[in-house]
Amino acid sequence: MAASSSPRSSEPLASTELRTSLHGRGQRLTPQRQRVLGLFKRIGEGSHLSAEEVHQRLLGAEQRVSLATVYRSLRLLSSMELLRELELPEGGRRFELASDTHRDHHHLVCVGCGRTEEFDSAAVLAAGEQAAGGHGFRLIECVLNVRALCPRCAAEPAS
Amino acid sequence: MAASSSPRSSEPLASTELRTSLHGRGQRLTPQRQRVLGLFKRIGEGSHLSAEEVHQRLLGAEQRVSLATVYRSLRLLSSMELLRELELPEGGRRFELASDTHRDHHHLVCVGCGRTEEFDSAAVLAAGEQAAGGHGFRLIECVLNVRALCPRCAAEPAS
DNA sequence: GTCGATGCAAAGGCTTTGCACAGCC
DNA sequence: GGCTGTGCAAAGCCTTTGCATCGAC
Numbered sequence: 001m002a003a004s005s006s007p008r009s010s011e012p013l014a015s016t017e018l019r020t021s022l023h024g025r026g027q028r029l030t031p032q033r034q035r036v037l038g039l040f041k042r043i044g045e046g047s048h049l050s051a052e053e054v055h056q057r058l059l060g061a062e063q064r065v066s067l068a069t070v071y072r073s074l075r076l077l078s079s080m081e082l083l084r085e086l087e088l089p090e091g092g093r094r095f096e097l098a099s100d101t102h103r104d105h106h107h108l109v110c111v112g113c114g115r116t117e118e119f120d121s122a123a124v125l126a127a128g129e130q131a132a133g134g135h136g137f138r139l140i141e142c143v144l145n146v147r148a149l150c151p152r153c154a155a156e157p158a159s
Numbered sequence: 160m161a162a163s164s165s166p167r168s169s170e171p172l173a174s175t176e177l178r179t180s181l182h183g184r185g186q187r188l189t190p191q192r193q194r195v196l197g198l199f200k201r202i203g204e205g206s207h208l209s210a211e212e213v214h215q216r217l218l219g220a221e222q223r224v225s226l227a228t229v230y231r232s233l234r235l236l237s238s239m240e241l242l243r244e245l246e247l248p249e250g251g252r253r254f255e256l257a258s259d260t261h262r263d264h265h266h267l268v269c270v271g272c273g274r275t276e277e278f279d280s281a282a283v284l285a286a287g288e289q290a291a292g293g294h295g296f297r298l299i300e301c302v303l304n305v306r307a308l309c310p311r312c313a314a315e316p317a318s
Numbered sequence: 319g320t321c322g323a324t325g326c327a328a329a330g331g332c333t334t335t336g337c338a339c340a341g342c343c
Numbered sequence: 344g345g346c347t348g349t350g351c352a353a354a355g356c357c358t359t360t361g362c363a364t365c366g367a368c
Binding site for chain 1: 246265267269270276278280282283285286287289290291293294295296297298299300301302303304305306307308309310313
């Protein structure tokens with residue numbers, strides 16, 4: 001699965017970008033922060049992880065990252081807008097990679113089993129911008145949470 | 160401010176409806192449950208309260224309701240779909256009155272000061288239904304959270 | 319009279335914080 | 344070498360739960 005061609009330390013690539021952002025805020029580039037952000041980059045844009053999950057996944061790595069540091073890094077990276085915090089229905093705080101190209105980005109969640117699908121919608125972004133503008137607000141991002149029943153759960157009589 | 164023309168116990172009106180719903184689930188109508196739901200009805204549809212706020216507001220009343228019971232009632236009333244639980248950005252769990260007429264209903268939140276405005280949008284509901292249908296899901300409700308900057312906070316340089 | 323609901327207080331998650339040491343710049 | 348970041352463990356929310364009593368039906 002993974003690249004077996006890089007027996008070197010960890011992820012030298014793209015660190016520069018992160019380093020620059022951090023230095024701009026008077027902060028330092030540390031292996032822990034690289035590892036947290038790297039994890040999100042590795043799993044891709046659509047994945048949502050809780051702090052605990054990030055911690056667990058990083059345990060598998062050569063070096064561990066303490067849970068406290070995971071929380072600190074998540075907060076820092078979110079404030080830098082490299083990650084984004086989600087409020088999904090039925091679930092604790094989760095984080096995902098924030099991509100510049102996606103200021104809108106939506107979740108379809110099954111209230112039965114928790115299965116989550118992502119989707120985009122230009123119409124929703126337009127509606128969000130219209131609403132923001134109408135109140136004199138400047139839009140940062142908009143997130144649509146659709147609570148629904150997936151085919152399987154809709155079929156069941158429910159407990 | 161309040162109606163001074165009803166020196167009677169509390170809210171006999173509409174209790175019947177609540178009683179029926181409760182009995183249908185094998186539950187009882189208690190003054191506490193009436194008071195919690197009554198509070199939300201009094202403050203109207205657009206208001207979001209946390210458990211703690213509900214508790215505080217009910218302290219002012221003749222009889223108090225314990226915080227544990229507030230939590231229990233909020234959960235019960237939400238499961239009965241009389242209330243609805245919100246996940247607003249930057250804030251803990253909050254509840255509001257669930258009206259049958261609003262299966263969509265959206266929030267514009269200032270990330271600077273937390274000011275929240277509500278709005279409706281047929282376009283958003285349509286987009287939500289399209290997305291749900293496209294995945295074979297059956298829509299229950301959709302909530303759009305727009306994170307934005309209000310005019311005042313946009314003007315400030317931010318700390 | 320029965321069985322569920324309440325109040326209190328204690329327990330339970332999840333998240334943050336204080337402090338000494340390690341490591342980035 | 345200075346000063347920030349880390350790890351650990353303890354403290355801090357917010358929420359739930361156990362148990363005796365109260366009260367709706």
